Every structure is written in structure tokens, then in C-alpha cells.
Amino acid sequence: MKHARLTIALGLAALTAACGKKAETPVAVETNQAAPAAAMSGDMGNMAMAPAAPASIMAKGHGTVTAIDKAAGTITLNHGPIPEAKWPAMTMAFKAASAITDAAKVGDKVDFDVTLVGSAGEVTAIQKKP
Ligand SMILES: [Cu+2]
Missing domain, CATH: 1.20.5 (Single alpha-helices involved in coiled-coils or other helix-helix interfaces)
Structure with missing residues (x-):
């Protein structure tokens, strides 16, 4: 025992x-x-x-769609601050899959999920606000 x-x-x-x-x-x-x-x-x-790639950050954002480039696979958002990445509000282009660029329209107010790596990001989900 x-x-x-x-x-x-x-x-x-x-x-x-x-x-x-x-x-x-x-x-x-x-x-x-x-x-x-x-x-x-x-x-x-x-x-x-050796200079390891910056860690990716999953974050949520809110903003307005200002441009969509389906050929390039990008969506430009005028988004509010993203505290997870210590980002201020800004307008910038994100990578986005065709399901997202097809669903969104310029002028849509949206909530979105984004994966950020350094200063670049990819929108992985988007939801139009009513
Ligand atoms: Cu930004």
C-alpha cells in the first residue's frame, strides 16, 4: 500500500x-x-x-464591404478595430474563398471571421448584418 x-x-x-x-x-x-x-x-x-512565420490569429471583425475582386479572390473591408491583433480600424483587402466573394456585395455591413498572419489576413466566414 x-x-x-x-x-x-x-x-x-x-x-x-x-x-x-x-x-x-x-x-x-x-x-x-x-x-x-x-x-x-x-x-x-x-x-x-529560422525567422519563424508569425503565429496566425483567429479573430472576429465587423465592417463594410468596399470592394470585391472575384478573380483575385479578395474582399476589401472597411473594418473596425480588431483587438486580437491590436489592429485599429482600417480599410484593407483580405484573401477570401469564392464562396465568400460570391455571397458578399459591396456596401454590405458584415460580421466576419478572419485568420491573420502578420499584416495579411484571410476572411474565412462572413455574415451579412440585417
Ligand atoms: Cu485591417
Whole structure:
């Protein structure tokens, strides 16, 4: 009995340790990026991959459709602030699938879902406001 209890206690300790390690991971990543000297002698192909693509952010927005380019697959929206991306209100073009560019019309007031990567974004869903 005593032995079994000890095993459980050790298991919990291991879990706790794992959590602590996870929290430290971003620090390790930053350290790698701040050490280009070591990478210089290495493979240039890896260097190009090193500046990791910015994380994508899923966000919701509200705005007005100001242009649609079905051939280019873009929709331009005059949108309000998007706090998830720390974006102010602006007018900009987003990538959009044909289902979205076909459904939307210039002048529509819409709520939309958007996936943002850096300064670019793709509208993944759009809903016209009544
Ligand atoms: Cu914008």
C-alpha cells in the first residue's frame, strides 16, 4: 500500500515538473533566434526557415464591404478595430474563398471571421448584418 501511494506522489511531481518546463519553452526559442553566429556556418536553407512565420490569429471583425475582386479572390473591408491583433480600424483587402466573394456585395455591413498572419489576413466566414 505504502509503495503504491509513493508512486502516485512521484507521478504528480513529474507532471508538475512538465508544466514548469512548458512555461519556459518560449524563452528557449528566443535564445535560439538571438544566436545567429552559430547558425552562420550552417546550412543557409535552415537560416531562411529560422525567422519563424508569425503565429496566425483567429479573430472576429465587423465592417463594410468596399470592394470585391472575384478573380483575385479578395474582399476589401472597411473594418473596425480588431483587438486580437491590436489592429485599429482600417480599410484593407483580405484573401477570401469564392464562396465568400460570391455571397458578399459591396456596401454590405458584415460580421466576419478572419485568420491573420502578420499584416495579411484571410476572411474565412462572413455574415451579412440585417
Ligand atoms: Cu485591417
